[in-house]
Amino acid sequence: MSATEPGRLMFAEMTEQPAVLRRLLEQGAPRVADVAWQIAERRPRFVLLTGRGTSDNAALYAKYLLEVRLGLPCGLTSMSTTTAYEAKPDLRDCLVIAVSQSGGSPDLVASTTAAREGGAITLAVTNNPDSPLARASEYAIDVLAGPERALPATKTYTAELLALYLFVVALGGGDGTAAARPLPELAERVLARRDEVRQLAARYRFAERMVLTSRGYGYPTAREAALKLMETSYVPALAYSGADLLHGPLAMVDNVFPVIAIVTGGRGGDALRPVLDRLTDRGADLMVVGPERALAGASAGFALPTDDLDEELAPILEIIPLQLLAYEVTRARGQDPDAPRALAKVTETH
Structure with missing residues (x-):
């Protein structure tokens, strides 16, 4: 594909997905498990998930995982309740997971800050470990997708899904790396x-x-x-x-x-x-x-x-x-x- 061909950035990043999945399994999984174990020790009773756009869809995937695998009640956050309406929710014993490719959206940062002030355990799942969202959260997971230059998110979405899967399995005391090991090769076959x-x-x-x-x-x-x-x-x-x-x-x-x-x-x-x-x-x-x-x-x-x-x-x-x-x-x-x-x-x- 030439340097001037339409869609070259999106196509290049789609083809990076097997490598991103492999990197997350080989390099990122230990950190994901460590964060999950620390949170598990605090025994959250329910989970709120926050995201926009593509990351909101990844958060919905995590909602299914948490409810089915762990039996934890889950919800998707209405961020405007804290940003526009300045509500002060009592979030003791709640795990709040904010999912974001960039970690830079002001409403995500503000709602996460409000959640932490309300007593929540806060976790950022992001492709930018130095982002405002990661700094606002008590815990952070880097999905290790690498710089994303195309506007349509592709590799960050599949990286978020895998990171969330590994996190939820570890939160329940398991290890998801063996089951996920075939993913990079299967992704290559699909591409x-x-x-x-x-x-x-x-x-x-x-x-x-x-x-x-x-x-x-x-x-x-x-x-x-x-x-x-x-x-x-x-x-x-x-x-x-x-x-x-x-x-x-x-x-x-x-x-x-x-x-x-x-x-x-x-x-x-x-x-x-x-x-x-x-x-x-x-x-x-x-x-x-x-x-x-x-x-x-x-x-x-x-x-x-x-x-x-x-x-x-x-x-x-x-x-x-x-x-x-x-x-x-x-x-x-x-x-x-x-x-x-x-x-x-x-x-x-x-």
């Missing part, structure tokens, strides 16, 4: 199938709207993929839990309405099956991303090599072909994935 994704992208070159859906651990992937499509190609893309899709929005789906379903290999995929059947009955243009067996009956699909991977880890691979899809759709529409309009690397919300 090598760019031509396959480019052919899929041709289906959506002229799409005016799209829906993405999943259940369980796959739902954050649907949200992140929708965000990538919107911020790079400007295609309005709506992400719904499969259950929510059936409660009304299904009515807008017809035979010219593209739907992308992310099907995990475990209970989330089983829960999504009735939704896929309803979509097929409506004649939807349905693309499935998931294990080979999940593609039956779909209009198109991308088979993931996740048969031997825990359902909890599948999202780290699921998003990669969808990042590539957003990139290829944007290129096909004559736009530059590296230059989304109206975006900045650090979004300064207050």
Whole structure:
């Protein structure tokens, strides 16, 4: 790829993901485990997660992990309660996790500061260990993704997911590195199938709207993929839990309405099956991303090599072909994935 070709930064950073995952497993895992053990000794009773954009989707993934693996009640923070309304919550016995690529957004820093003042245990998960957010937090985890120059976040998202997985497993007294060890090689295999994704992208070159859906651990992937499509190609893309899709929005789906379903290999995929059947009955243009067996009956699909991977880890691979899809759709529409309009690397919300 030439130095002037549109999307070169986004593409380069997508291809760095296997190396980033490997670095986090080999170099970052001990620090992640140490932080988790220190927090575990303080026995938090519930967890609040904070993030914006891509990092908010990573936080949602952590919410599933914490609730399913550890049985800890979790919520996603409404930051405006402390920033705009100046509420003073009592957060004793609460773990507050702020997830941010840059660690520089003022509202994240302010809400984390307020949480710490309210008695919370605070943890920053960020790609910038020297950021204001990391300094405002009692504990910090560096996701070790390296400098990110492209505006659409790719490698930092998968690094956040892996860091959060390792943290949650260690918080429960386990070690997640063995289960996660296959991820770098599997990510390389997915990235090598760019031509396959480019052919899929041709289906959506002229799409005016799209829906993405999943259940369980796959739902954050649907949200992140929708965000990538919107911020790079400007295609309005709506992400719904499969259950929510059936409660009304299904009515807008017809035979010219593209739907992308992310099907995990475990209970989330089983829960999504009735939704896929309803979509097929409506004649939807349905693309499935998931294990080979999940593609039956779909209009198109991308088979993931996740048969031997825990359902909890599948999202780290699921998003990669969808990042590539957003990139290829944007290129096909004559736009530059590296230059989304109206975006900045650090979004300064207050």
